[in-house]
Amino acid sequence: MSTDVASPTAAKDSSSLPAGNEPVISIRNLSKDYRDFWGRPKVKALKSLTMEVRKGEVFGLLGPNGSGKTTTMKLLLGLLFPTEGEISILGKPATDVSKNERIGYLPEESYLYRFLNAEETLDFYGRLFRLPADVRKQRTNELLELVKVSHARKRQLKEYSKGMTRRIGLAQALINDPELILLDEPTSGLDPLGNRDMKDLIIKLKEQGKTIVMCSHLLADVQDVCDRIAILYGGELKVMGRVDELVKEQDATQIRSSKLSEAAASEVLDVLKKHGVTDVQIDQPTSSLEELFLRTVQESRERPGRRISV
Numbered sequence: 001m002s003t004d005v006a007s008p009t010a011a012k013d014s015s016s017l018p019a020g021n022e023p024v025i026s027i028r029n030l031s032k033d034y035r036d037f038w039g040r041p042k043v044k045a046l047k048s049l050t051m052e053v054r055k056g057e058v059f060g061l062l063g064p065n066g067s068g069k070t071t072t073m074k075l076l077l078g079l080l081f082p083t084e085g086e087i088s089i090l091g092k093p094a095t096d097v098s099k100n101e102r103i104g105y106l107p108e109e110s111y112l113y114r115f116l117n118a119e120e121t122l123d124f125y126g127r128l129f130r131l132p133a134d135v136r137k138q139r140t141n142e143l144l145e146l147v148k149v150s151h152a153r154k155r156q157l158k159e160y161s162k163g164m165t166r167r168i169g170l171a172q173a174l175i176n177d178p179e180l181i182l183l184d185e186p187t188s189g190l191d192p193l194g195n196r197d198m199k200d201l202i203i204k205l206k207e208q209g210k211t212i213v214m215c216s217h218l219l220a221d222v223q224d225v226c227d228r229i230a231i232l233y234g235g236e237l238k239v240m241g242r243v244d245e246l247v248k249e250q251d252a253t254q255i256r257s258s259k260l261s262e263a264a265a266s267e268v269l270d271v272l273k274k275h276g277v278t279d280v281q282i283d284q285p286t287s288s289l290e291e292l293f294l295r296t297v298q299e300s301r302e303r304p305g306r307r308i309s310v
């Protein structure tokens with residue numbers, strides 16, 4: 001397995017950067033101590049974190065509660081100052097707030113104004129980025145379509161469901177057409193349809209050349225959309241690498257075929273036994289519950305009133 005167990009000095013992952021592909025984010029020996037009322041270090045939230053995020057990739061930042069993910073996001077945005085270390089983001093230091101005009105951020109809890117409707121919300125954030133009125137109008141329309149809340153554009157956000165609020169939060173994060181998008185728990189609170197939409201959106205943004213960093217506890221979602229991940233524990237980088245490489249089982253072989261007859265399966269077993277392989281399992285593959293759920297909803301839409309047979 002090409003896993004990198006990070007040490008404070010060596011936290012690079014296996015696939016090195018191709019020449020000319022400068023990292024969008026470069027973090028070197030980053031530490032963050034939160035201090036108490038008297039300025040004494042209270043919590044070491046990050047310890048010597050070194051990592052890179054490349055242009056056009058979807059990067060997952062994982063770890064249990066309190067492992068330092070949100071702290072990392074806030075340091076990237078320049079909302080916190082590091083205790084030690086350096087961050088370069090879009091070629092600028094993280095403390096240079098001008099770079100935030102090229103960044104979109106979806107916080108874990110969206111801070112949206114409950115009494116504004118969807119249109120007004122996006123227009124308000126567009127104004128914060130000093131976008132001209134015609135651009136604000138065009139982006140608002142495009143983004144409401146993209147996140148599928150066009151039908152509720154005139155409704156105040158206080159009437160929105162959790163999933164709709166998450167969608168408008170994402171639209172807000174995209175209003176400035178950012179190059180780099182930071183998403184804190186993007187799929188939390190979404191039903192399986194909303195979840196699929198959000199993942200499709202993330203993939204679409206990647207196809208448009210955007211770089212995306214996301215924190216999530218929903219590992220199946222991370223596996224679905226992320227190219228590379230880092231796992232933090234207690235503020236330290238423990239693992240970093242390509243998702244497909246990290247989850248590959250090194251000491252097993254998988255053969256997939258169309259459905260085998262009993263006779264064919266038995267012959268296959270004989271061949272494997274001849275080669276000394278005894279721990280063989282031949283069974284029918286299963287699809288995910290997510291696939292079944294989405295198929296059920298799709299078929300229910302197309303053929304209302306019918307019971308669906310699997």
Ligand SMILES: Nc1ncnc2c1ncn2[C@@H]1O[C@H](COP(=O)(O)OP(=O)(O)OP(=O)(O)O)[C@@H](O)[C@H]1O
Nearest residue numbers: 034035043045063064065066067068069070071072
């Ligand atoms: N403002 C703060 N003051 C003091 N300690 C803090 C502060 N913010 C975070 N911490 C501590 O820093 C550590 C890392 O917190 P952080 O929020 O970055 O973790 P996280 O990985 O995002 O967690 P979660 O998955 O719960 O969101 C935790 O021990 C947390 O208690």
